Amino acid sequence: MTNKTVLITGGNRGIGLDVTEMFLEADYRVIVVARDFTDFPFGADERVETKVFDLFNLEDIPALFQQIGRVDVLINNAGIMHALPYDDYPQANIEQIIKVNLEAPVALIREAAKGMIQNGGGRIVNNASIAGEIGHPDIWYGITKAGMINMTKSFAKLLGPQGVVVNAVAAGPVETAMLATIPEQRKKAIKSMVYTGRFAYPEEVAATIFWLATDCPEYINGTCLDINNGAFPR
Ligand SMILES: NC(=O)c1ccc[n+]([C@@H]2O[C@H](COP(=O)([O-])OP(=O)(O)OC[C@H]3O[C@@H](n4cnc5c(N)ncnc54)[C@H](OP(=O)(O)O)[C@@H]3O)[C@@H](O)[C@H]2O)c1
Known part of the structure; x- marks a missing residue:
């Protein structure tokens, strides 16, 4: 096993599960944070530590880090989307999506950065979305993902001088459970x-995240890589 540790939020399923698998292939110690590990295939792997944790509970994030200790790599992957119209969006859902998609990644970066700085550097990758670049029917999803892209630039600026490389990815729709909330007609239009x-x-998406978190040159810092197959050329 390498002596490197990665923390992957939502590494139990979807894109995050592929990221978990790639870090295991590279022989990292992998810490996965999520709420439900029922179908998680790597629970018995001795290199994997599972943390049942709801990222809504921001105030518990410092204590989570006290248990975990220093990490070399942080992957802010966990996220939620609601198929709700902007004019009928319950306040509780707004609070939930802002906490999970935006405030928790900031808190995780804040905590992870302490150990990375002590260690002379580290890598952080944020799983944003094309939704944060072109707008999205779930306006709060788009708002949180736009915030995540900006947070990436801010933290690259703040932490880059201390050797921490912070980047993001912005994918178009990806074949995971999250797509189930998108109406068929919209899926056709996107395709x-x-x-x-x-x-x-x-x-x-996982391969891009893994590359940004490992081999990518440190001069790529504060960037958001598009993974959209022409949906938003620029
Ligand atoms: N699928 C797409 O089309 C797409 C496109 C662009 C970007 N993305 C982004 O990619 C990331 C992963 O999405 P996915 O497509 O893989 O979706 P997914 O299959 O629905 O996975 C979402 C992940 O987030 C975790 N999660 C959600 N709420 C959480 C909470 N409160 N506390 C802890 N963990 C939580 C889930 O684990 P638990 O439910 O077990 O907690 C799960 O691992 C998200 O940030 C998403 O916005 C997805």
Whole structure:
């Protein structure tokens, strides 16, 4: 096993599970934070530590880090989306999505950065979305993902001088459980916009996250990599 540790939020399923698998292939110690590990396939792997934790509970994040200790890599992957119209969006859902998608990643970076700075550096990758670049029917989802892209730039600026590399990815729709909330007609419209008429595979996003978290040059810092197959060329 390498002596490196990665913390992956939502590493139990979807894109995060592929990220977990890639870090295990690279022989990292992997800490996975999520609420439900029922179908998690790597629970018995001795290199994996599972932490049942709801990222809504921001105030418990410092105590979580006291249990975990120093990490070399942080992957802010966990996220939620609500299929709710802007004019009928309960306040409780707004609070939940802002806490889980935006405030928790900031708190995790704040805590992880302490050990990274002591250690002379580290890597952080944020799983944002095309929703944060072009707008989204779930306006709060788009707002949180736009915030995540900006947070990436802010933390790269704040932590870059101390050797911490902070980047993000912004994928178009990816074949995971999250897509179940998108209406069929919208899925068809999105597919017609991309070059090869399909959604992204989770492993394509995971491979990009893994590269940013490991081999990518340190001069790539504060960047958001688009993974959208032509849905938003720029
Ligand atoms: N799928 C897409 O089309 C797409 C496109 C662009 C970006 N993304 C982003 O990619 C990331 C992963 O999404 P996915 O597609 O893999 O979706 P997913 O299959 O629905 O996975 C979401 C992950 O987040 C975790 N999570 C959600 N709420 C949590 C909470 N309160 N506390 C702790 N963990 C929580 C879930 O674990 P538990 O439920 O067990 O807690 C799960 O591991 C998200 O940030 C999403 O916004 C997805």
